[in-house]
Amino acid sequence: MTQLRTVQVLGGGSAGSSAHVRSLAAGLVARGVRVTVCAPAELDHDYDFLGAGAHFVPVPRRSDPLSVGALRAACVGADVVHAHGVHAAVRAAMALASQHVPLVVTWHSRPHAEGARRQLLRLMERKAVRAAAVVLGTSSELVDRARRRGARDARLGPVTSPAPRQVDDLGDHGKARAELGAVDRPLVMSVGPLEPYRGHDTLLDAARSWLGHDPVPLVAVVGEGRQRGALQRRIETEELPVRLLGHREDAGSLLAAADVAVLASRWEARAPLAQEALRLGVPLVATAVGGVPELVGEAAELVPYGDAVALASAVSRLLADPGRRAALAEAGRRQARTWPTEDETIAQVLSVYDELCER
Template identity: 25%
Template structure:
């Protein structure tokens, strides 16, 4: 069987759920059939991380979201490498990748990781991204959505040939949770007796960390030793820190951590207060680490966490709902144990092997369609 060269294109300015997904896919592809390549469209940490894992990586920086100047170089490089399929992730990648694939006459596959309507701080930017996506969607050969929620959303704006493939989760390398808990708390100066509410994610409006802070303010009367642990980096770093300081909430704001899952044992409760969420891969990590979960009932989260079974789900922005859900788990050890037990039996259903296998099946289908039929040779 021919080895196809698959090019993944992503922004790469940060390392969030989409980047982790792409890295897992690039590392796990069957190299006998698929040779992975990566292009990043912004200077950032992801290109270096991919290179550390021996993934052939190039950067073609876009100066602004509609910058088409890298397109000629991108097409030329893609031809030189003999790329047979382009797989795009995110708005910038969709724009350049879909146009490149159309120009070259090769298949283009796009993975939808999140809701475009909620990915931007300004309404104008969101509308522009949605408009561009609608214009270029007809150039795709196929679409992968990481949840049924996103599959329905992209179908409403004209998407076709959609497969839902959930993100996969590797087994976490936490050998001794008790020691990991002590080590992380000592490393970051978190008191041993503190009751830690933690979250992991970009410090971005769509992740809703401000609602966790507001819920914590209400809970401090009931839990005086409460401590917030926020892991991640993003444009709201300074605003969130000011809000924490202004309300005198004990907190730890770590910034980006490459192995953020190592912090999970240090948490007494994991909270994901997102306004929008494609799937919520970090929830599978919390399940595996044995940390009870409270999360927003938005996007693909209810497909991962069954409310009342694997965690408690709350409407987004509902500060009262978050504080009550957190309180009910912290005050009820039996409920906490039940949620953790169910979560630990559920996370393995979202295996990385299954994600890779299903993605490879989509590649094979699209590439088979792209191969022109052999010409019949008549005897003269």
């Protein structure tokens, strides 16, 4: 029997999609599949696709003839090409224009665009899903969106982030809290890029209302992005109890030490922060947007997007109620056990590949 060969295509590569491709590559290689990953060079440094047993071809996140040509060459001889995200799917469709190779697209999230770019994004979404033999949406909302854009075959393909290292040592928690200056005060954590759609301005509005608490909670935010300068100026001008920590390799340890985690985004599918908080038993307050309610079930406090009063009140109630925090921690761990494992995710993807090859 001929060995199956697949090409995995990443564009800019969000943390969730890049981690998924790394997990997928390792799992497919272990099952005897030859895997090539095409992605910007820096992603292999961060996610070590070569270490997963895949062949790696650096391809910039551009649609110029040189980049598309490099992607086209990498796809020659492939049985299935699998693109992750809208931009990667459009470039993969261009590369496969003269090749009879089935394209699978995993839609991990909904890209954000304003003004004239929104119409361009809609056109890109239509081109991406119509070129695909199968579209896998990581949430029911994304599956519905793909169908509205014209997908021939759109299915739910939930992706679970690789399980984080469990941090059970209370000494680790104490060390993390001491470093942040939260030994004798509550610690509220958020993790994610400092971009407008992540709702950090709303989180800062909520933090201003916590100045009246005794002791005042410390809000710690892990992540980098174009909003960092504006957020830091607000923090200094308004004297808010917020620390921007930048990129941290120990984000999981910091999150495990928190009293409450906050996800204030405008939209999410299967947010890595929500997954990690529930697995670690950290009570979560999140916006009821996108795939978040489907992901967390009853295991988190949900609030409307952009509502700083509701966000502040939900966090305040949790900080004042240790019993509710303990109940949410247990509910979170139970909910996490209902998510597909990495093995189940890989098995679903492989079954799609086999189905397309049989056609």
